[in-house]
Amino acid sequence: MTRILLVDDQALVRAGFETILTSEPGFEVVGQARDGAEGVAMAAGLEPDVICMDVQMPVMDGLEATRAIAAGSDHPAVLMLTTFDREDFLFDALSAGASGFLLKTAEPEHLIDAVHALARGDALLSPEVTRRVIERFAVPVEQHAGRGAQHDGRAGADGAASRPDPALDTLTDRERETLLLLARGRSNGEIAKELFVGEATVKTHVSNVLLKLGIRDRIHAVIWAYEHGVVAPGS
Known part of the structure; x- marks a missing residue:
């Protein structure tokens, strides 16, 4: 119950x-x-x-x-x-x-x-509300200049090298892909199709991402991804 x-x-x-x-x-x-x-x-x-x-x-x-x-x-x-x-x-x-x-x-x-x-x-949250969350919490685009989607360490807009959050290093490649797709508003079913895996596997990846990054839920995973430059607004 x-x-x-x-x-x-x-x-x-x-x-x-x-x-x-x-x-x-x-x-x-x-x-x-x-x-x-x-x-x-x-x-x-x-x-x-x-x-x-x-x-x-x-x-x-x-x-x-x-x-x-x-x-x-x-x-x-x-x-x-x-x-x-x-x-x-x-x-x-x-x-x-x-x-x-x-x-x-x-x-x-x-x-x-x-x-x-x-x-x-x-x-x-509905997709419309998710977009409003992203617009409110996302790091401005100019802060992502020169920054790869997975934090490749290249120089940012201020000329300094971008430093990835250490928590990202704990994620497997599949978990990073899952986080990226979460940040783009994909559902579990859509992620499963894009990664050619089952929805049960996606749920496991999502759970691992939340656990490793210390994030409470999918909504805050979206916010975290934008705040830490995993994906830039509009990408």
Whole structure:
């Protein structure tokens, strides 16, 4: 069973989410919290797999609550939910440690799909939102001048040699290829086709990349790849 905690200050919203989620076999709503502070306490006691977290709440908002939850080891995945399509909420949620972001205007099946994704250890952002993440976090193109996709150490825009992050040396060639394709927004299925391997193998490569680089999920793998010059914006 996937254990789910709902955190929202509106009782009707929580009731609606519970109705949607409990209609899915294998889902169990183990608790409901009315604000972020209550959510943090219940998360520690109930140990859910996924938390559906509202952004704006009294006492403690969802961003602060997510930071507190994500600070713990082996913490549950947090799906941020909001009625506001605002980029500051999106980026603040990702920085706080959320693994997914969904508008409350989404269809019920999208909520179910999102919880399934987070329960599997995946992250959830639409391709459109992923592009917004890349645009926000990517290193400017000019900083990549003279820099190879795999950090070949050639001189950069400032004339100094580019120095690869030591963590990249821990990746195998296949894992580097996987990271590069992740950064370009490819799904596991698309990566499998490009590398001529099975999706199970791709999942293993993705897991190894996240582990070796100390990255929480696919979204942050994209951010990491752009910040460290593995791939340049627009490439």
